[in-house]
Amino acid sequence: xxxxxxxxxxxxxxxxxxxxxxxxxxxxxxxxxxxxxxxxxxxxxxxxxxxxxxxxxxxxxxxxxxxxxxxxxxxxxxxxxxxxxxxxxxxxxxxxxxxxxxxxxxxxxxxxxxxxxxxxxxxxxxxxxxxxxxxxxxxxxxxxxxxxxxxxxxxxxxxxxxxxxxxxxxxxxxxxxxxxxxxxxxxxxxxxxxxxxxxxxxxxxxxxxxxxxxxxxxxxxxxxxxxxxxxxxxxxxxxxxxxxxxxxxxxxxx
Ligand SMILES: [Zn+2]
Ligand SMILES: [Zn+2]
Numbered sequence: 001x002x003x004x005x006x007x008x009x010x011x012x013x014x015x016x017x018x019x020x021x022x023x024x025x026x027x028x029x030x031x032x033x034x035x036x037x038x039x040x041x042x043x044x045x046x047x048x049x050x051x052x053x054x055x056x057x058x059x060x061x062x063x064x065x066x067x068x069x070x071x072x073x074x075x076x077x078x079x080x081x082x083x084x085x086x087x088x089x090x091x092x093x094x095x096x097x098x099x100x101x102x103x104x105x106x107x108x109x110x111x112x113x114x115x116x117x118x119x120x121x122x123x124x125x126x127x128x129x130x131x132x133x134x135x136x137x138x139x140x141x142x143x144x145x146x147x148x149x150x151x152x153x154x155x156x157x158x159x160x161x162x163x164x165x166x167x168x169x170x171x172x173x174x175x176x177x178x179x180x181x182x183x184x185x186x187x188x189x190x191x192x193x194x195x196x197x198x199x200x201x202x203x204x205x206x207x208x209x210x211x212x213x214x215x216x217x218x219x220x221x222x223x224x225x226x227x228x229x230x231x232x233x234x235x236x237x238x239x240x241x242x243x244x245x246x247x248x249x250x251x252x253x254x
Contacts (some may be wrong), residue, residue, distance in 0.1 A: 001128050001148035007034020010183050011057070011223040018057035019220060021155065023128060029144055029155060033088060034248065044069045050117075051081040053141035053155035054088040055212035056092040063099040070111030072100065082132065083116045086138035090114075118166075124145075135159040137196045145169075151176035151254035158183070158220065158248055160196035166209035173181055175212050176254055179246055181220035185228040194226060200232035207243070216243035217250075 002024055007017030018032030025042065028035065028049045033041075043065055054056055066077060077105060081089070094101045094112070102112040117123060119142055122131045128148060135157045137139040143157035143165060154169045156162065158181055169175060183197035192199040197220070207216060221229050230245050237243075 001144065001146065001151075001254045003153065003254065005034075005248055005250045006037065006195075007032045007244055008219040008221075008246040008250075009223055010249055015248075016223050018060070019063070020053075020058075022186060022236065023146060026067065027125065027128065027130070029130075029146070030058040030157075031060070031062040031065060032057050033060055035065060040072075041067065044072050047075070047077060048125060049077060049079045050144060051085055051089070051147075052135065053081075053137055053139050054085050054092070054141060055139065055158065058158070059089070059093065060138060063093060063102075065168045066102045066111045067099075070106075073111070074109075074136045076103075076110050076113040078129075079111045079114050080115045080117050082118065082140055083136050086114050086116055088139070092182060094252055109220045124159075134162065134164040145172065146175075146254065147172075147174070148254040150174065153252060153254060154178045154180075156180040156219075158197060160193070161202060161206060163209060165167050166206065166211075170209075170211045172212075175214050177215050177217065179217045179219050180206065182218045182229055182233065183220045184222055185225045187228075188222075188225075200229060200236055203233060205239075207241075217246040218243050219246040 004022040006020040009016035017034035018031045019030045020034035021029040026047045034077050072109045119132045122129045131145040132142040137144050137158045144155045146153045152174050159172045184192040184199045189199040
């Protein structure tokens with residue numbers, strides 16, 4: 001299983017792109033602005049889109065993806081999310097006001113199929129297993145566990161403090177890496193608390209709960225504050241435990 005980071009910023013500007021991971025060539029985890037850099041051929045190949053939550057930075061490319069390549073495909077794209085997130089997408093995006101309801105059109109072959117998932121319920125796709133994990137955010141949200149069989153990666157999605165995530169990660173036998181958000185620098189920690197994100201000190205409290213010795217990658221950093229956030233994390237941790245900043249274009253092989 002190959003995982004390619006399409007976008008991992010908390011915003012845009014200067015080439016920054018928002019959250020999306022490409023798994024092999026046919027699965028997206030979130031559909032932020034990082035998707036926009038894919039070629040038409042790459043967009044046509046996407047069969048499955050797993051959404052963490054309904055915030056715009058995680059879904060903005062989905063309506064455009066469906067409209068751009070729907071007619072070139074011979075089957076719908078399946079959009080997986082927890083039921084409450086699917087309801088938001090139906091009511092607020094694919095509602096004929098913001099965008100057509102592609103789960104109904106074209107009538108003979110809709111471009112979109114919704115699939116409701118639940119936390120801890122694995123979805124197997126040709127040997128790849130995607131499992132939603134709980135998240136603690138201002139709207140209904142999950143993270144994901146991506147498992148090739150040979151190795152697994154935990155992706156936190158957007159989350160504040162989340163003991164359930166670490167409890168699950170500690171029981172993954174083939175865990176190879178963790179991607180966890182740290183959206184704000186410490187001087188904006190009150191914003192992080194209100195918006196249910198992490199800041200360096202709360203990140204360190206989260207990582208103290210991870211009992212597996214695997215590399216940790218930081219995502220969703222606020223544009224322009226990347227150095228501040230990584231520097232503050234560095235001051236709180238010993239060098240051997242220092243996470244790395246997740247980078248666009250970075251690949252993982254599990
Ligand atoms: Zn969010
Ligand atoms: Zn976000």
